[in-house]
Amino acid sequence: MTAEQNVLSLTNIHKAFGGVVAIQDFSLNLKAGEVVALVGDNGAGKSTLIKIVSGVYTPTSGSIELDGEETSFSDASSARSKGIEVVYQDLALADQQPVFMNMFLGRELTKPPFGLLDKDRMRRESQELVDELDVRIPSASSTISQLSGGQRQGIAIARATHWASKLILLDEPTAALGVAETARVEDLIENLKKKNLAILIISHSLDQVFRLSDRICVLRRGQQIGIRETAKTDKNEIVSMITGVA
Numbered sequence: 001m002t003a004e005q006n007v008l009s010l011t012n013i014h015k016a017f018g019g020v021v022a023i024q025d026f027s028l029n030l031k032a033g034e035v036v037a038l039v040g041d042n043g044a045g046k047s048t049l050i051k052i053v054s055g056v057y058t059p060t061s062g063s064i065e066l067d068g069e070e071t072s073f074s075d076a077s078s079a080r081s082k083g084i085e086v087v088y089q090d091l092a093l094a095d096q097q098p099v100f101m102n103m104f105l106g107r108e109l110t111k112p113p114f115g116l117l118d119k120d121r122m123r124r125e126s127q128e129l130v131d132e133l134d135v136r137i138p139s140a141s142s143t144i145s146q147l148s149g150g151q152r153q154g155i156a157i158a159r160a161t162h163w164a165s166k167l168i169l170l171d172e173p174t175a176a177l178g179v180a181e182t183a184r185v186e187d188l189i190e191n192l193k194k195k196n197l198a199i200l201i202i203s204h205s206l207d208q209v210f211r212l213s214d215r216i217c218v219l220r221r222g223q224q225i226g227i228r229e230t231a232k233t234d235k236n237e238i239v240s241m242i243t244g245v246a
């Protein structure tokens with residue numbers, strides 16, 4: 001893959017639920033190492049779009065390309081197998097399990113000959129990953145329920161980073177966090193860029209969007225209003241694109 005090739009290309013994506021059109025004629029290209037923020041009011045279609053890219057919904061029409069190849073996902077696990085990971089608002093972590101079991105949730109490592117869980121290896125690899133990303137937790141053996149909201153979000157992001165080879169989708173990753181925890185999670189997201197993953201992030205915080213993104217894509221009632229380079233726009237312009245009020 002060349003540096004300039006798009007990791008993800010969405011072209012003329014359309015999604016209707018019965019009579020409700022959730023997404024109309026949406027197109028976006030994403031490159032490796034690029035962060036694009038998806039913004040819009042409630043009901044604008046942001047979650048629907050994330051669900052299309054993560055294989056939860058099939059678009060009514062339009063094309064999805066990964067690394068320049070037309071693709072489709074039969075379900076979320078098919079998108080995961082193609083290198084796409086999602087971090088949801090509710091994190092999808094098993095609270096009573098240790099960090100390392102969460103890191104490998106549904107993809108546990110086993111050892112021959114009886115296929116027993118290889119807990120040592122999962123613990124070791126998880127520890128390496130949280131150290132590399134600088135997710136500050138007591139240890140990879142800590143139980144999720146012992147961790148703070150920010151630490152949990154760090155684990156969810158580390159897990160996505162471990163498994164994603166192309167794209168990470170972040171759906172409101174700091175919605176439930178305080179100021180200091182938000183700053184830590186934003187540092188983590190900045191670090192992901194260095195791993196050359198493409199990142200699509202939904203956030204209601206325009207301050208955050210301006211801190212993290214390279215480009216901003218605005219949706220209003222399912223319509224793509226426009227895409228701006230973050231460095232060449234400002235909050236006033238983005239707000240008027242979101243609301244439709246000049």
Ligand SMILES: Nc1ncnc2c1ncn2[C@@H]1O[C@H](COP(=O)(O)OP(=O)(O)OP(=O)(O)O)[C@@H](O)[C@H]1O
Nearest residue numbers: 017020021022040041042043044045046047048049
């Ligand atoms: N499963 C569904 N069935 C029917 N309509 C749906 C479904 N999912 C979403 N919609 C509709 O599609 C539109 C877009 O919803 P979506 O949840 O994608 O918006 P959003 O931008 O993520 O909003 P929010 O910021 O509130 O999460 C809304 O009108 C919503 O009611």
